[in-house]
Amino acid sequence: MRTAARGGYHRGVTAHGNLNREDDLRAAICAAGRRLGARGLIAAGEGNLSIRLGDGTLLTTPTGRRKDELEPDDLAIVPLDPEAGPAPRGPRPSSDIAIHRAIYRARQDVIAIAHAHLPASMALTLAGEIPDPAALPETAHFIPRLPYVPFGVMGSEELAGRIAAAFSPPDLPLPGAVLLERHGAVAVGGPATAPSGAPDSAALIAALTQAVDRLELVDVLCRVWRDALLIRSARGVRPG
Numbered sequence: 157m158r159t160a161a162r163g164g165y166h167r168g169v170t171a172h173g174n175l176n177r178e179d180d181l182r183a184a185i186c187a188a189g190r191r192l193g194a195r196g197l198i199a200a201g202e203g204n205l206s207i208r209l210g211d212g213t214l215l216t217t218p219t220g221r222r223k224d225e226l227e228p229d230d231l232a233i234v235p236l237d238p239e240a241g242p243a244p245r246g247p248r249p250s251s252d253i254a255i256h257r258a259i260y261r262a263r264q265d266v267i268a269i270a271h272a273h274l275p276a277s278m279a280l281t282l283a284g285e286i287p288d289p290a291a292l293p294e295t296a297h298f299i300p301r302l303p304y305v306p307f308g309v310m311g312s313e314e315l316a317g318r319i320a321a322a323f324s325p326p327d328l329p330l331p332g333a334v335l336l337e338r339h340g341a342v343a344v345g346g347p348a349t350a351p352s353g354a355p356d357s358a359a360l361i362a363a364l365t366q367a368v369d370r371l372e373l374v375d376v377l378c379r380v381w382r383d384a385l386l387i388r389s390a391r392g393v394r395p396g
């Protein structure tokens with residue numbers, strides 16, 4: 157049974173009579189984690205999810221936990237800018253939080269981020285293969301641009317900076333996802349342009365869903381690309 161005090165954040169009904177907005181967002185992140193787990197896209201403590209809150213903070217998944225078994229109280233709130241604060245609340249966030257912060261700083265339109273160590277993408281990049289999203293109608297439409305970021309030390313500012321740069325090229329379209337060498341993929345969600353005011357819960361949850369959708373499409377592309385390579389290879393060695 158939950159109590160208002162558990163988890164260190166306020167629950168209940170706001171002055172406007174709506175359910176606590178943060179509760180909705182926490183539930184959405186937990187549901188997104190379960191979705192990634194159900195599709196076999198995360199293992200052990202890999203992967204992370206976040207939503208940009210309107211007050212200069214991020215709601216995000218904790219480090220060292222399975223992301224498909226999280227409860228709403230398990231999430232962390234961290235400042236977008238650690239120097240500016242406010243102080244973090246809840247458990248320690250993922251070491252990949254530097255990636256999330258760098259992308260949010262580089263892309264004002266991004267309000268949700270999903271990252272997972274997609275197994276098929278790691279197999280392809282380990283083998284030196286980079287799939288082309290133009291190969292499939294779905295990925296050509298929804299993630300027409302999929303930049304590739306060479307390997308970097310996980311959790312480092314250096315890697316975070318290169319990923320953020322890949323997400324913010326000088327020309328359009330802006331990428332919805334980025335492929336990482338042996339480190340899965342990162343996908344983002346948000347409106348087509350930077351929101352003029354603070355997005356409501358529905359917009360934030362829709363953006364999170366969009367980020368997870370894009371991550372799944374990268375996975376589909378990688379699995380199809382891998383299978384096509386294997387089929388072609390098998391044909392090449394088949395007698396006759």
Ligand SMILES: [Zn+2]
Nearest residue numbers: 203252271339
């Ligand atoms: Zn990672």
